[in-house]
Amino acid sequence: MNPPEPVASDPRPASLLREAVRLLRPFWKVAILATVMGAASGLATAWLLATVNRALHMPQGATAGLLGLFAGLCVVTIAGEIASDLGNGLVGQNVVAKLRKDLSEKILSAPIAQIERFRVHRITTTLNQDIDTISTFTFGFSGLAIAMAITIGCFAYLAVLSPLLSLLAAAAIALGSWGHAMARQRGRKGFEAARDAQDELQRHYRAITEGSKELRINRDRRRTLRDAYLNATIERIRDLRVRAMRVFMSANAFGSALFFIVIGVVLALQNKLSAGAPVLSGFVIVLLYVKGPLTQLISALPMLGQTQIAIRRVAELSLKFANPEADLFPAPAAPARPEQVGSIELRGVCYAYPTDAGAGMFQLGPIDLRIEQGEMLFLVGENGSGKTTLIKLLLGLYEPQEGIVLLDGEPVVADNRDDYRQLFSTVFADYFLFDDVVVGPAQAAEAAVYLERLELGHKVSVTDGRFSTTDLSTGQRKRLALVHAYLDKRPVLVFDEWAADQDPAFRRVFYTEILPDLKRDGRTLIVISHDDRYFHVADRVAHMSDGRIVSVESQPGSLRRLAAGRP
């Protein structure tokens, strides 16, 4: 027996550097060019400062050569900055687009059980918020790269001006960097905790939007949700972030103070230092100038911390969905699916959901069931007996942990599972109604017939190849889902409690007209139902209890009764 899927633990994603290199690899030429241009711009700025300092101390004023150098450096500074901005922006947005595509593709191809286990709100937080954080960072990246180059260039110039003074500055920088490293460590923990709370917040947002009706009629729950969950989580995120920012801001203040201390020391000791006026003034000008880029770099640290967390979350999501199903996007010229299938058989099929600590384990099977082509099988049983789980296995949405599914005697395995799934049309109990289903010209007339038949003709039409609206009642939306299933023309139809939302008259139409018509059309029908009034229309009724099929009743008289027009 295959073990149940591993419970989501904390996978260690690839290192951030490796992840960044992987993402940048397709755009390496532009990335390198942008970085080189940014570095050139930054270094040219530092050189400019040195040139200005030299020009200011020339006894006979700036020479033509020096002015030419000044002009050239200005051009390099500006041109480098523009090229770096454009290049980094381009690379950054391409990386973000690639991340979005990669993640969407991974979710599209991930085994259904993994998606169900990971939880929708966690997926959406990463898809929206984490990727937005990375996107914002990529816009600011160019400025940071230039600031870094200016800082390096300025400190190189300081070293040339006075090795002794630059040692003093280096000691101050080392102390400042240590302070920042400490701050970053503490601050990042705070941002990490805030990011965890964002998942929770997303869950509460879903509750206030999707559960708005329930909340409106239940004051106690509304209050609890607002005060104990929503506001508490929002405030926790605020507090964690403010605390983390405070740590960073204190480190910033510490850094600024160190700067002024170094400048103060230079001023105080200017007579004792054996450096000339050009050296001292150059030193102070450069230190004062470099404070800007250095502050820019330091202020970016919280953002850098958040981006690191976002990249890690994206990498974790990627890792969680790192085992895609095979061939979910074959070439368009893939073979057409067969119009008819013979038998579908489950042989010794077992499945158990992975459980969280403390939760009871549900075990389905072993299930042995054979469904013949053109048969109408009802799957019945109490709530939680495993009917939906069974059809998810039958549809190839879950892989059996033990046993096998056979189509016309051939095993359904990873390589052919997606082809197998194309044989089915389904309307799940928690179905999703796609509102943009495109209907070709040939299908439009057919769709109109089905819409009439399902008493939707007065509400919905096919306009420009699409259904005109999906703003319908619950029962009507389910009828529209049935129209989709009709138009799909797949050989096997699976309905999970389709009739549960229908009025009694239409429920009767469904069981005594629509299902028999589909059967006459040669379709195989698998129907989950609690409507025992209509069990007799089925060819066979499989009763489930506690994860097993406990009996299968054949109903040879059902067709005769239908023919006689009795329900």
Ligand SMILES: Nc1ncnc2c1ncn2[C@@H]1O[C@H](COP(=O)(O)OP(=O)(O)OP(=O)(O)O)[C@@H](O)[C@H]1O
């Ligand atoms: N995604 C899941 N993760 C963990 N357990 C699950 C999951 N889906 C269903 N279960 C558990 O499996 C059992 C069977 O659920 P299933 O939906 O198959 O029952 P059902 O017969 O279709 O019920 P109903 O008639 O209420 O629709 C239940 O105990 C349920 O808690």
